[in-house]
Amino acid sequence: MKKPGPIDTRVMLIQQQLGNTEDFKVRRFQTLYGQKGALIYINNISDPKEINRLIFPRIYEEGKTQILQSRWIQETLPLREIEVTDDDAKIVENLLLGKVILMLEQDPDVCVFQAENFPFRQPEQPTVETTVKGTKEGFVESLSTNIALIRRYVPEKDLQVEHMEAGSLTKTKVALVYLNHVHLPEVLEEVKQRLKSIETDSILSSSEIKQWIEDNEWSIFPASRLTERPDSAAQSINDGKIAILTQNSPFAILVPFTFFETIQNMDDYYEKWYVSSMIRLVRLIAFFISIFLPGLYVALIHYNPGLIPSDLLVSIAQSRTQVPFPVIWELLIMEVTIEIFREAGIRLPKPLGQTVGIVGGIVIGESAVQANLVSPITLIVVAITTMASFSSPQYSMAYSFRLLRFLLIGAAGMMGLYGFILGSLVLTVHLASQKSFGIPYLSPFAPAQYRNWIDQFIILPLRWRNVKPSYLTKKKRKGDWKPLKRG
Amino acid sequence: MNRNFSLSTTQVTWLIVASAPVGINTLPRVLNEQTQQTGWLFLMASALLVYLFMRIIIILPARYPGQTIFEISSHVLGRWVGGLFILFVTVMMILGTGLSLRLLADGVINYILFHTPRFAVIFSMLMVVIYALSRGVETIAYINEIFQPLILLSMTLILLLVINKADFSELTPILSDEMNIAQGAAASFYPYVFILTIVYFFPYIKDHTVLKRGLIFGIITILWIVIKLFILSVTLFGTVELNYIEYPSIEFARLIQFPILERFHILYLIYWVIYSFTVHTVSLHVGATGINYFMPKAPLMTGVLIASVIAVSFSLYPDNIERVREYATYLNYVNTGLVFMAFPLLVLIDTIKRKVKPQ
Structure with a gap:
């Protein structure tokens, strides 16, 4: 029986955290210089082909004459994103996100390579918000695809994306997308605080997040809007709203939302x-x-x-x-x-x-x-x-x-x-x-904001429609934020 | 009290409009009894006088920005006298709400719900008012911003629908030979009987210009409503027949012939119910705030409930509509005294105190 070396011990420690799952895969190897190593990933959610193609030839070449280090690989390999860590919890977390771990003997660190291969569908025509003249592509379950779609519609340097997590078990990724120079800082701060205050194990869809962050859970009216169309989301972001995208959900949450938007549509x-x-x-x-x-x-x-x-x-x-x-x-x-x-x-x-x-x-x-x-x-x-x-x-x-x-x-x-x-x-x-999110639901009629009365029930010709809703574009200093009273 | 909330000019205007009592629907008859066709001149004169005296009263929030009327009166008159003064004003507001509820209930029973007990009509309206009050001043301001323009619009629509039947020669001669000037003047102040409700909103009006503008726009809007009601009632029914019509505004809505709807006046009652809701919301809020002044640790809803119980009890007390009218007349006198004497006196005392002991 082979005596476990340091690599095996470290691999075992990681495997212990993941239990007896059979899709945990370890590909062990040894360089010509004699250094042992292991490529670790979870089958089905990772695609190590790219790693095999790019990393192993390099390890083979460089490993002939020297001991390899994770830091050196990070600095010299021309791959899109390589992270180095020595934290076991973080290694497990990355494995579950579909990333591939490269572990080398005599190196306390490991390399984390992007190689996620989750099954995602391509953007398709929206099923709930059907359109005649609008875009024929809708959001999908992939967060990165959804962000990419928004970026394509709003190619603006001020477009900001901030990532957060929700759900202690599911660790669902949530992205806040907004235009830096337009949005209301207090609304953004309020959104962040409410997302942070979510206390649940599992968040599986945008609709759940929508309920968690609502102003008044007893009200039968929605306090935010769900859309599966990137053009709607882009227009709202242009107007100063904040889009909340959730991993595994083809819907974006748009906040704030007022009652009279009920009769408005991107079409x-x-x-x-x-x-x-x-x-x-x-x-x-x-x-x-x-x-x-x-x-x-x-x-x-x-x-x-x-x-x-x-x-x-x-x-x-x-x-x-x-x-x-x-x-x-x-x-x-x-x-x-x-x-x-x-x-x-x-x-x-x-x-x-x-x-x-x-x-x-x-x-x-x-x-x-x-x-x-x-x-x-x-x-x-x-x-x-x-x-x-x-x-x-x-x-x-x-x-x-x-x-x-x-x-x-x-x-x-x-x-x-x-x-x-x-x-x-x-x-x-x-x-x-x-x-x-602090905006009165009956805006712009109560409180009356006469400037915003246009474009509520009657649409004006395009060249006259150059006014953004004033309740969304009032700029304040960031330090002005105070928690808003809900309900 | 959420003092961070600030009222806009539009909101102040509509709150003042909401202070015109429900009884303005019977005003054309009452005014006609005393002044005949000259009533509209009395209404204009009283609006001007009320505006001038209110301009004096609103010197107080300019001197004491951000303070409630309780704090101001306690400061000027001392804690006990100031407290008693505010208690008196508060009780008047609550009693006024009670009478207003009674007028509404009688109107509803006469025209819509013939067999429903009066208490049920009053109680159900009060429940909705209490719900509105539980949502705070911001909501009160917003609901007035929604409803008041619609009410004005519907009244203007009615004016347009019946104006072809009006006989404007009924308004001549401009000065009637049989007018009772004192009684007519008293009656013409009736639309402003609750105008003092605005003093309870002083802490929410951060900018004094907003108050000044809101006051003038509010009084002009009330004047437009009551003058229109009076002139239409006189020109449609004549000065003699008008004396025998209980609710003139509803009666002239009866004259409207609309292609789709029959009995248009019942639809007109919808406006009346909504209008009374806005009035009761504002007046009961004032009553509740006044009661809470004497129970500083109690939540506002305690004051609302106490004020509601008093208002309901008083609304059921009068035996008949004549009694209601009688009490409304007394209340009118008291509130007119408050506008033209008590509050200006408060300003005068404050001015003298400032001269004697500069702050």
Whole structure:
């Protein structure tokens, strides 16, 4: 049995930290001068081909006449990045990141070579934020690819990238990307503090980070925006926002985020101003419909039918004569049914999902009307509301709209039009009290920043649109930062 | 109290507009009873007078920047007298909120919820107001920035929709023979009955120019609202018929014929409910802040709850609308006295003290 030498002992020490995993690989060698060494890596996540091709010939040549040292290799080898360390914990950490370790006898240090070979897909067309005229490439799960994409869109010397880690177990890499001369320093500092304060074992996606750093975890409104489009992220960075990219997640978090950005989309700027303005107004109308229509319907039918034109009222009354439920129950049944269909449609494979949509939407809807379980007008109200709720370009806002509907239906069911107004007031107060990283959620309308009113609902021609949002570009000294009050 | 927050001119303007009580919807009738078609002149004169006296009152925050009205009055009048003075003003604000809630409830029951108990209407509104107050002064300022322009816009829309039915000859002769000048003057001060609420926001107004601008814009906006309501009511109904109409502003909304909606006045009530919400939020905040002055260690919400209980109790106390009107008249007198006498006197005492003992 071969007596373990110093190299073997050191390799064993590292292996002990990684347990009995079988993808731990050690390639031992000896130079012509007699110095022993080992190349250590984890199979499947590292690609030592490049190391084999570049390092071994050099070791072979130089190792004929002298003892090799890690420092010497670092200084003389023309490789893109070589790190030298003697810290065992750091060696293990680098191994898990897919790097290759070169260990040499009589040398307390080791060389760490970049040779990561994680499986990543190439940028593809975004699946959530589809676009007609915008970019056809979306973020992917690779952090470095995502940063590269942003750098390609913003080739600016002031573009800064700062790396952080989140999750004590997963050690997920997080990158903050911003323009140095535009962003608000207090927002950046706040983002960093909140990222540092994340106390959890596992962070696997941007959505988790988004929840951790939100201003008010009880609010149903998102305090940041998720995007999978690099052009959206680049435009936001140009405006002074901060993009938070997460390893293994194809979504960038953009902060701060204000409520009226709900109806804005990057595609708006790719069309002529009047077309985009019209589309934004349609989205605004859809926003009002998706939140207010069912509640208003309950209030008017149940308490204040006098507001409805007589002819329409007669028609509605006739269609409801056979329906055994009060309008509020009728509406709630349909809303819950639609939610079930929607959830089933997402989980099922795409072709099946479409089938569920057809079966749910047409067959069951039609049957429910024929069986007098719901009136046709209720079905129309629920269908229009559901479609309208998905008109927001911000996907997570659609969830908020759906939840709000139930609040207003309940308020209208209890106190009619008066309850509906009170419910709307609660909603407005809640929105007015929210902040996104210190920026009031209803900016630029409350507080009023008249300069930023342009480009909210109506888009102006390109040559007139040279104003950045003032709430994002106010420059302060770095030392001015104080922790912001959340909520 | 978050004294880092600073109000802008727009926010001060809307807070002053939110101080105009809900009862301005009945003002055209009350003013018409005393002044007939000349009421609009009284409204203009009272706006000018209120502005002049408020300009005197806002000398105080210029002399004591960043201080609350409690600190200022304690400094000028001494701890006990200053405390009693503020207690009196606070109680008036809370009672005013109570009457305003009652007017709202009666209006809602008359036009929207015919069989709902008055208490339910008042209590539900109060819950929303308390929620708004729990979010702080910043939120109060923001909700006014959102709602007040919409309210003004909807009122202007209504003006445009009914103006074709107005008979402007009803406004002549400009000076009526049957006007009661004293009663008319008192009635015309009613829109400014809560204008003193702004003194409770002094610590949040860092720049005195903001206060001065906000004051003038706020008073002009209130004047525009009440003059428009009065002139429309007189020109649409005439001075005789107007005396018998309880809520003139709602009645002239009845005249609107809109192609899609029937009974347009019910939609108009939406504006009224939202407006009353902004008024109650500001006035109850003032009441709660006043109560908290006497309980410095208690959180603001304790003051809010105490003020709410008093306001609800007082709102349910009057037997009928006539009683409400009677109490509102007394309150009007007291608040007019506060604007034209008590607070200017506070400025005068401070001036004398400064002359005698320069600081």
